[in-house]
Amino acid sequence: MGTVVDDAASVEFHDFFERHYAELSRLARLLTGEPDIADDLAADALLALWHRWDRVRAADHPVAYARGVVANLARTRVRSAVRERRRVALFWAQREERTEDPDVADVVDVQEALRRLPFRKRACVVLRHAFDLSEKDTALTLGVSVGTVKSQTSKAMAELQRSLGTERAVQKVHAVAGAGGTVRRTGTAGGRNR
Numbered sequence: 001m002g003t004v005v006d007d008a009a010s011v012e013f014h015d016f017f018e019r020h021y022a023e024l025s026r027l028a029r030l031l032t033g034e035p036d037i038a039d040d041l042a043a044d045a046l047l048a049l050w051h052r053w054d055r056v057r058a059a060d061h062p063v064a065y066a067r068g069v070v071a072n073l074a075r076t077r078v079r080s081a082v083r084e085r086r087r088v089a090l091f092w093a094q095r096e097e098r099t100e101d102p103d104v105a106d107v108v109d110v111q112e113a114l115r116r117l118p119f120r121k122r123a124c125v126v127l128r129h130a131f132d133l134s135e136k137d138t139a140l141t142l143g144v145s146v147g148t149v150k151s152q153t154s155k156a157m158a159e160l161q162r163s164l165g166t167e168r169a170v171q172k173v174h175a176v177a178g179a180g181g182t183v184r185r186t187g188t189a190g191g192r193n194r
Contacts (some may be wrong), residue, residue: 013053017046020063024070030126031074033115045069064140071142075119113163121156128153
């Protein structure tokens with residue numbers, strides 16, 4: 001039989017789950033490129049959060065903590081997939097994007113360019129441009145400094161510009177990565193330093 005505190009924690013966690021599950025699943029999908037396991041990673045992250053709920057709810061930024069757990073689980077998944085050669089072909093299988101009138105060529109180009117980035121650079125670009133997180137929130141999510149986020153994002157965007165062969169790489173990445181998402185974006189691709 002639960003106590004009043006246990007019941008309150010359960011209700012609070014359920015509310016957190018309902019508000020953030022879809023976002024965490026989307027983050028896992030973008031970081032791993034595997035839509036089939038994104039829900040599982042988000043569920044695993046939320047289970048881990050539930051086991052540490054007293055610590056998580058006392059944190060200054062519980063959502064950043066949750067994103068960090070997803071990023072760590074995604075990193076582990078990526079490393080495991082790379083080691084398993086027989087799964088490499090399936091690792092970046094083409095996935096369905098839910099967008100209105102998507103520019104298929106841009107989607108394919110941006111996804112391929114993102115896949116070639118090292119994990120930390122890819123995570124910085126995804127969190128900054130698809131989730132429209134500030135540099136501070138991205139740093140909190142990844143457990144790195146704001147300076148690291150700035151550096152990794154800048155280097156990643158330079159690599160994407162070279163790879164995509166366009167000066168409009170920032171807009172393409174922002175449009176394609178955020179297409180069909182559930183996260184509300186504010187601001188423009190040009191004014192990203194918040």
